[in-house]
Amino acid sequence: MEKVNLTSSFTLLGFSDFHYNHAVLFSAILAIYTLTWAANFLLLSSIKLSQQLHTPMYFFLGNLSVVDITFSTVTVPKLLSSILHGSTSISFLGCFLQMYFFVFLGTTEIFLLSVMAFDRYLAICIPLNYILLMNDKVMVILVCTSWVAASLHSLLHTYILSHLTYCGDKLIHHFFCDVTPLIKLSCSSTSLAELLIFTEGSMVVIIPFLFILISYVLIGWAIMKMETKSSRSKAFSSCSSHLMVICLFYVTDIFIYFRPPSDYSSRYDRIISMAYTIITPMLNPFIYSLRNRDVKEALKNLFMQCFS
Template sequence: MSMNVSSSFTLLGFSDLSCSHYVLFAILLVIYLLTWISNLLLLTSITLSSDLDTPMYFLLGNLSLVDICFSTVTVPQLLQGLYHGRSSISFLCCFLQMYFFVSLGITENFLLSVMAFDRYLAICNPLRYTSMMNKSLCSVLVVGSWVTAALHSFLHTFSISRLTYCEDRLVHHFFCDMTSLIRLSCSSTALPELLIYTEGTLAIIIPFLFIMASYLFIAHAIVKLKSNEGRRKAFFSCSSHLIVVSLFYGTIIFIYFRPPTDYSPSYDRMVSLVYTVITPMLNPFIYSLRNQEVKDTLKKLICRNLYTVP
């Protein structure tokens, strides 16, 4: 049966969960609110404070913006599904959700590689860092990340939207995931699968390898430092980024880079919760709690607002 704009899918989400849906609803709602509050606080601090007017914090501000949008693409639909048991989503909304989900996910992927490049220049070429990582280059890299990710997402979304879907339009997920929709198709899925395993793989693996290569050079530079204090500061400046990279790529690799025979809807849903719900909440805490400059800026902003309140 061919799909049209008026057709719809049913997102099963966690309808088969044995525990109370309302308990999970309450937990995820709190996490979602924390995601907004923590990322907005970090984004506001970076925007308003002249002390944080550096390339590293400009990139971090973009990461916070991505995290807010990324969680908003999926979590409200997930909450609706938990409240009602399952949720229906139109053909158009489903593929719009897929488009923004893939686009924002790849944007974060690119931003993490740009942040690794920033740390590489700061530690391996400290004398040239200011001249090389200027606002112009930083802006070009960030805009390039957003635009490239948008084009990448359009390619995948368009190819999957052209498939023919059968009567059974039950999506065993809490959002319109590419692999879940491909499994519902009655027509040949050769093209979208080829795109996922070639272009899609390259879009993830190349930035990941770039990050790993950057940290090999960084590790080599840290080892060559004579001062223990210098080594500690250099490692500490990278540790937050390394934690975020581990969380992001660990879950992505588990979901999308494994044999099709290992497919399990329940495991996929649980792991997807990590990178769609948990990670966007944790990122600002990882960066702010481990960064004295951010903590000092937050304290100044809070104190300034308290003193200005009549």
């Protein structure tokens, strides 16, 4: 069996083993991808141009929009190509670069969601000291730490997987280079890679999740102690969008990466993966804008400036 090296290539199966209408699926995914760019770009423009959105919460939201745009761009163009041409080839270097950026951006989103939960905790539970505690320096440190830590995490996993031996037909049963399909494809020992996923990889997901959970337990307790119904409603409203995004992200993430290996199914994984690589990045800006009066007002002002 021929081993994979730097000059070799993999083949992404994509959805070539599914029976579907290529034109309809291609058009739908292209429309969603275009909408993802447009919605996140509009949100970024609103945050940049509207003075009332120059607050910590929207600074973090702007970073989340950057992640959503780039996260979908890592996988969608190759997916569109596979729909048009069937299974597609990807070089060894291209495959691991794609995996690096996929893991990097997905992990960055996890960390940013945690940072946003911490921001909501300070705003609701310690409102008098919020501006002092969440100042510009703290905001930049939290965001930079999220990006750098996610990059190091992804680099570690990419390094380990890129040094495995890959033999045989080199057919990846996915529409992008993901961790699990590459481990399944390896013909060398994968014990170190699997151990890394279930230890360090699990910690990267579970610890932020527990941090978010604790933050919202404290937030919920603080909201319950508020005297007026309007105060409770306003406080909950400022958290509801963030909670929806967290649920959307973690449900698919846990389904894909935290289940017994015996339950692995490449067909179902490809379908579910479309939810968090294509659908979620499109929905996030709508969740935040449609449920937020300040964002809707900023978007209205932006359109008025553009068409006046």
